[in-house]
């Protein structure tokens with residue numbers, strides 16, 4: 001694929017799709033990692049005298065009311081602070097104000113366009129022009145610039161007007177520096193791993209990880225399992241799971257996975273339990289959990305077992321927390337895999353977090369710098385881990 005450095009950007013109007021879909025609480029950004037991750041591409045464009053026009057979505061827009069709390073205005077402010085560079089924020093997604101700002105834009109100036117998903121609702125109607133990759137909207141946005149750079153890895157699995165749409169309607173398109181790094185790092189972890197290769201899969205549901213387990217089974221040396229999905233596997237093994245999370249309709253599938261895994265899937269041998277979903281002192285229970293108890297984290301014996309499996313790994317790919325890591329009493333399993341991974345990295349191994357909840361947990365628990373790569377994608381990295389082609393990347397021109 002063409003990449004940023006293949007483009008001549010000097011004095012060009014460069015449309016850039018970034019993923020500034022950051023978590024907001026009462027209008028305040030609680031995690032700006034995605035903004036930080038877009039900085040190298042923006043800086044490169046400024047240094048190379050481009051006129052920069054940034055597009056991003058923020059959350060999902062289902063009503064006019066939604067627009068009030070989901071403006072990119074706070075993002076513009078944070079971006080300005082990080083870059084120490086003025087951001088011209090246009091609080092509209094189309095029209096004269098945007099067009100004038102674009103035509104007056106000078107080299108080394110930056111426009112941020114309002115939340116692209118505002119185009120999903122017009123005059124109170126749900127029209128999904130952005131989310132359904134409307135061709136009129138795609139052509140309109142494409143007409144504002146000379147070239148297009150897709151640096152929104154987090155949105156690479158969506159075929160929307162502001163990524164796939166612009167790519168298909170503009171003369172030249174390329175991948176940004178973040179997307180390039182993401183593909184390189186995910187590829188290194190998943191497609192060309194050094195062995196032993198251990199995947200750590202957690203999270204609440206087996207149903208979210210079916211494609212990942214399917215794809216990774218043939219590649220890994222071991223998959224170690226944690227989180228709520230444990231108990232659907234335990235049920236498949238005929239164990240008692242008490243009131244733990246269960247996807248009853250996935251028990252047969254869990255059995256099939258275990259049968260074809262050839263011993264590669266490793267399950268917890270004990271759990272930290274409570275009588276309800278609450279942050280209370282845990283009761284440690286072996287493989288069989290009695291009625292009235294639920295597993296909320298992997299137990300201490302499992303932690304030892306997993307540390308032991310991880311201790312020689314040269315590649316570690318992790319997706320999904322080991323327990324309810326936001327509960328002080330049930331974060332030990334997640335902390336343990338962070339520590340074990342940190343050690344592998346320190347010893348020269350390659351460690352990767354495939355984004356989403358596990359990335360958020362690792363960052364919150366203080367392990368941000370202890371992994372070789374933490375993906376900025378949630379759904380996008382999951383699809384990569386499933387071996388799927390990402391549409392936003394596929395739409396970019398070849399060299």
Ligand code: 3PG
Pocket residue numbers: 019021059060154155158377378379380
């Ligand atoms: C994400 O956070 O996964 C991306 O920004 C895509 O958001 P979406 O799931 O709302 O399309």
